[in-house]
Amino acid sequence: MTNYETHEHDVLVVGAGGAGLRAAIEASAQGMNVGLVCKSLLGKAHTVMAEGGVAAALGNVDPEDNWEVHFQDTMNGGKMMNNWRMAQLHAQEAPDRVRELQEWGAVFDRTNKGQILQRAFGGHKYKRLCHVGDRTGLEMIRTLQDQGVHRGFAVYMECAITKLIKDGDKVSGAFGYYREDGRYVLFKAKAIVLATGGVGKAFTVTSNSWEYTADGQGLAYDAGADLIDMEFVQFHPTGMVWPPGVRGILVTEGVRGEGGILRNKDGYRFMRDYLPESTKDQFSADDAESERWVNAAIAGVKTNDKRPPELSTRDNVARAIYTEVKEGRGSPHGGVFLDISYQDAARVRKKLPSMYHQFKDLADVDITAGPMEVGPTMHYIMGGIRVDADSQMSRVPGLFAAGECSGGMHGANRLGGNSLSDLIVFGRLAGVGAADYVKKLGGAPAVPQDQVDAAIAEMEEPFRRGADSNAKNPYDVQKKLNQIMSTYVGIFRNKEDLETGIQKLQELKEDVKNVATKGSKTYNPGWHMCRDLKNMLIASEAIARSALSREESRGAHSRTDFEQLSPELGKYNTAISKDGEGMKLEKTPCPVMPEDLKKLFAKKETTHNG
Amino acid sequence: MNETKAATGTMHPHTGMTTRHDAWWLAPLMVATGFTLFIVYATYRAFENNFYEIGAIISPFYSPKIVLDWFPFSPALLILWMPAGFRATCYYYRKAYYRAYFLTPPACGVKVYGNKGYTGERAFPFVLQNLHRYFFYLAVLVLTILWYDAFKALIEPKFHLDLVTVIMFINCFLLSGYTFGCHAYRHLAGGGLNCFSENESTKQRFKIWEFVTKLNEHHMGWAWCSLFSVGFTDFYIRQVCANVFPNPTFF
Amino acid sequence: MAEANLKVFRGEKDSGTFENYKVPIEEGMVVLDAIHYIQQNIDPTIAVRWNCKAAKCGSCSAEVNGRPQLLCKSRMDKFEPGEEITVQPIKTFPHVKDLVSDVSWNYEVNKKIVPFTPKPGHNWVVYQEDIERVQEFRKCIECFLCQNVCHVLRDHDRKDGFYGPRFMVRLAGLEMHPVDSANRLKMVKEDAGVGFCNITKCCTEVCPEDIHITDNAIIPLKERVVDEFYDPIAKFFKSVFKAK
Structure with a gap:
């Protein structure tokens, strides 16, 4: 019998990024005994990579702003696929959550009047992003971390969860291992909050770190939850393209928010050509107007000039760049040029310090002296675990999800800055939801030993296969998975590609069954990868199947064989769930927005996706 | 793949003092050489008790000249302890001599020399480094006198400019840049405040703090330049007094 | 293709040896890329702690040629061609495995x-x-x-x-x-x-x-x-x- 240690908690939070930390803080504040599990060290989660800011309608810079406008922007950005209730809660509660961060010690940039400064971002009508230079995510995670350590909840660092344990239909625990020495650990918990982030490592070019292996999606799927909107994968328009080692690393939208200009290899400013008709009136008419808008923004004065076309939503800009490159007008390394160097060098260094260092240190490019080369990079998945909008509970009792691994909030396309606010709004709600659930639950559910044994056996497998002749190297399998996803399930999709992709994923499943490792369990990344592949494959298949089923172009989902947006298909979410050993896909009706909120949206039915 | 070296050590796989490949020993060696040369020269001059005054010109080592009947030694000794104390407790010099003389550590990532009973600046003698701000006050006093000396050399016996006077002014300028970029002064000027915008007085102190901060960023540069200039000024005056170097007059 | 000579500390809990690896150099490569190359092509068990690979998370701290630095920021083109590049875990904290220490x-x-x-x-x-x-x-x-x-x-x-x-x-x-x-x-x-x-x-x-x-x-x-x-x-x- 293999040994494992056991811990008991009321609420176990899996993932210690913004959402996980916020959930743990909240559950703890509600009197729960909380455990927080994170795959890397505390404070290293991918939230630190968020740069541009956190969207909240404080109205400090543009007093016209309020939650209703933020709500409309979010729904419009998401092509009305969003769960309206989540979008509403998000817009309403984000300002309080940001002020709360400030009270916990976050040091946001300030306006001349001493209030939190806000910057413009794509898809946001007003200047709405509270920020700290271009390292807002770091500020947020450090603030939550420092707040968390004094709450006294247990933190299990470098610990990965491999299986959720259930007592009947209810969640009752989680099994995992410590990365450091490979020892196994069982958490008995009355409620579990998944806050594990995204799926980026299924793609070749991604802004995500190694941690983004779809853990939450995979665990929840296996436990019986359903995954919605998985076809909506956001490609951030601006990732680094050179040198190869840093390909995909994020270049913040803040560069464009501060006035960065996109040009192709001929020096042509192409973005205006790609603006959808329906939003053209929101953008400047010519370069002179763009320039006036930028100057006004720098001076911190109000203007009636409209914003530059570079501030269109991410899906548009990503498609524009992709098309420019594909049609042969790209930069030498397969991107386009993003230029902020026309501005005062000291100001650029002040407002975008980490971009300055990132390019200087990693690419030998001085962004105050010349343009950057950028191209689309897989960045975010809008879809995820379906949860109740108010409690964040999935359809599995006791299983909650918050942040990127949950679905519904962002619809078909997420606006920049809405992610950080998503984390703190729904992180908190998940904490409240989990605490309420536990209070009503009564006794602790049972942890069946056979499930624990099965989880152990699964983890031992890759070592046992080490000597097999058909043993696969997990890194090779991951590379194959990346190629499949990037080739067949990328920015532009069509039926034929998606079907090929699904077919190849089926074949890859056999490889995943044969991945093997050697050596000891002490910090053995090859072994860890063996387990991660399983989750990535679940998410990849869910993405591909959902994408195949949605025969329209909507938000981040672009079908070359169905270029129009279909009002009829917009009424349904795609839901993926486990059905025996297979994957079941259903079309479930979107929640219907109440009349008072519907009134906020002008009657403007369009079939153009943009 | 072949094994090249077995790791030793109880704490961690590091062999010897360091695995640095570069010439890490060069900087501390140069610093130690520079300091030693200056200290030897300054000590010699302090006890020389000669060649420090000619006309209205006086060496910075001997100014202000205080002659006390009961003090049989060189008058420089009555003065030099003040700037010497200022420099000895200076945050930059501390870094430099802890590295160069005490080898704690000689360079970054290089093992310290002797690690028994290290107390840093918590215990005697180095706890006295906390007196730095008092030496700063004294240094300002001495600096004022040196400026006075420079102006005196300019206008006595009549308004004129000679080479020594120019050297004295340059020396005063460099010493001022060093003195007013001092970390203790930076704290006293405004660094001790938590809120610069609180009222008019704190706003003024913020402006001073910003200026001191600019000087402070190059404190090391000011420290070495002013050390050299004060030594050179004394040396040149000594040579003029001893009739070795000329002192041409410009007007 | 040009190759780099890496000398990487391998072992668990302080006992171990330096092992030499030859890694092909790509333009813009950093030492962390080289370690990843080893992980993917030579030995998948080599342990290194990393996360963002963009100098933002502070996970991949180690000592390269005796100098403490982030592996993701240590560019290979800073070394002389053929120079032996020593990579060790950070010294001050207890060793776990290879390049990982317990912080x-x-x-x-x-x-x-x-x-x-x-x-x-x-x-x-x-x-x-x-x-x-x-x-x-x-x-x-x-x-x-x-x-x-x-x-x-x-x-x-x-x-x-x-x-x-x-x-x-x-x-x-x-x-x-x-x-x-x-x-x-x-x-x-x-x-x-x-x-x-x-x-x-x-x-x-x-x-x-x-x-x-x-x-x-x-x-x-x-x-x-x-x-x-x-x-x-x-x-x-x-x-x-x-x-x-």
């Missing part, structure tokens, strides 16, 4: 620091010039390279008496915050042991975020401690003015 001590220290305590009823009107100093400290990515290089922790092993540069930065950020109301100076002097620091500035030299740890955090804290504990004259004047 959990730092998290324990962090717990001891009195958290941000805003003045009750503050209106949160705070001006940029008042927080700029604090924002510099908030850039810290907790790579713990400063903790690793600090000789007080590294050679004298005084983890019992000194919190280390990282937490001096945190303490300075709290003490200088215009809205904070707690006084941590006794802690700075005693438990945190600011006096152990002899301002030899290695922390500043290795900081990948260019935080001026010594000049802007530690020395100002030392001066604040002087105010409180070593400057009776200033204290006297302050109390006189306060009494009025």
Whole structure:
């Protein structure tokens, strides 16, 4: 019998990024005994990579702003696929959550009047992003971390969860291992909050770190939850393209928010050509107007000039760049040029310090002296675990999800800055939801030993296969998975590609069954990868199947064989769930927005996706 | 793949003092050489008790000249302890001599020399480094006198400019840049405040703090330049007094 | 294709050897890429802690040719062609495996620091010039390279008496915050042991975020401690003015 240690908690939070930390803080504040599990060290989660800011309608810079406008922007950005209730809660509660961060010690940039400064971002009508230079995510995670350590909840660092344990239909625990020495650990918990982030490592070019292996999606799927909107994968328009080692690393939208200009290899400013008709009136008419808008923004004065076309939503800009490159007008390394160097060098260094260092240190490019080369990079998945909008509970009792691994909030396309606010709004709600659930639950559910044994056996497998002749190297399998996803399930999709992709994923499943490792369990990344592949494959298949089923172009989902947006298909979410050993896909009706909120949206039915 | 070296050590796989490949020993060696040369020269001059005054010109080592009947030694000794104390407790010099003389550590990532009973600046003698701000006050006093000396050399016996006077002014300028970029002064000027915008007085102190901060960023540069200039000024005056170097007059 | 010679420490809990690897060099490659190459093509069990690969998370701290630095920021083109590149784990903390050390001590220290305590009823009107100093400290990515290089922790092993540069930065950020109301100076002097620091500035030299740890955090804290504990004259004047 293999040994494992056991811990008991009321609420176990899996993932210690913004959402996980916020959930743990909240559950703890509600009197729960909380455990927080994170795959890397505390404070290293991918939230630190968020740069541009956190969207909240404080109205400090543009007093016209309020939650209703933020709500409309979010729904419009998401092509009305969003769960309206989540979008509403998000817009309403984000300002309080940001002020709360400030009270916990976050040091946001300030306006001349001493209030939190806000910057413009794509898809946001007003200047709405509270920020700290271009390292807002770091500020947020450090603030939550420092707040968390004094709450006294247990933190299990470098610990990965491999299986959720259930007592009947209810969640009752989680099994995992410590990365450091490979020892196994069982958490008995009355409620579990998944806050594990995204799926980026299924793609070749991604802004995500190694941690983004779809853990939450995979665990929840296996436990019986359903995954919605998985076809909506956001490609951030601006990732680094050179040198190869840093390909995909994020270049913040803040560069464009501060006035960065996109040009192709001929020096042509192409973005205006790609603006959808329906939003053209929101953008400047010519370069002179763009320039006036930028100057006004720098001076911190109000203007009636409209914003530059570079501030269109991410899906548009990503498609524009992709098309420019594909049609042969790209930069030498397969991107386009993003230029902020026309501005005062000291100001650029002040407002975008980490971009300055990132390019200087990693690419030998001085962004105050010349343009950057950028191209689309897989960045975010809008879809995820379906949860109740108010409690964040999935359809599995006791299983909650918050942040990127949950679905519904962002619809078909997420606006920049809405992610950080998503984390703190729904992180908190998940904490409240989990605490309420536990209070009503009564006794602790049972942890069946056979499930624990099965989880152990699964983890031992890759070592046992080490000597097999058909043993696969997990890194090779991951590379194959990346190629499949990037080739067949990328920015532009069509039926034929998606079907090929699904077919190849089926074949890859056999490889995943044969991945093997050697050596000891002490910090053995090859072994860890063996387990991660399983989750990535679940998410990849869910993405591909959902994408195949949605025969329209909507938000981040672009079908070359169905270029129009279909009002009829917009009424349904795609839901993926486990059905025996297979994957079941259903079309479930979107929640219907109440009349008072519907009134906020002008009657403007369009079939153009943009 | 072949094994090249077995790791030793109880704490961690590091062999010897360091695995640095570069010439890490060069900087501390140069610093130690520079300091030693200056200290030897300054000590010699302090006890020389000669060649420090000619006309209205006086060496910075001997100014202000205080002659006390009961003090049989060189008058420089009555003065030099003040700037010497200022420099000895200076945050930059501390870094430099802890590295160069005490080898704690000689360079970054290089093992310290002797690690028994290290107390840093918590215990005697180095706890006295906390007196730095008092030496700063004294240094300002001495600096004022040196400026006075420079102006005196300019206008006595009549308004004129000679080479020594120019050297004295340059020396005063460099010493001022060093003195007013001092970390203790930076704290006293405004660094001790938590809120610069609180009222008019704190706003003024913020402006001073910003200026001191600019000087402070190059404190090391000011420290070495002013050390050299004060030594050179004394040396040149000594040579003029001893009739070795000329002192041409410009007007 | 050009090849780099890497000499990487391999082993568990201090016992181990340096092993040599030949890794093909790509343009713009960093040492972390080279370690990943080894992981993917030579030995999947080689352990390295990393996350963002963009110098933002501070996970991949190690010592390259004896210099503490982030592996993701150590560019291969900085080395001479054919130069042997030694890669070791950070020395100051207990070794786990290969390039990974156990840095959990730092998290324990962090717990001891009195958290941000805003003045009750503050209106949160705070001006940029008042927080700029604090924002510099908030850039810290907790790579713990400063903790690793600090000789007080590294050679004298005084983890019992000194919190280390990282937490001096945190303490300075709290003490200088215009809205904070707690006084941590006794802690700075005693438990945190600011006096152990002899301002030899290695922390500043290795900081990948260019935080001026010594000049802007530690020395100002030392001066604040002087105010409180070593400057009776200033204290006297302050109390006189306060009494009025």
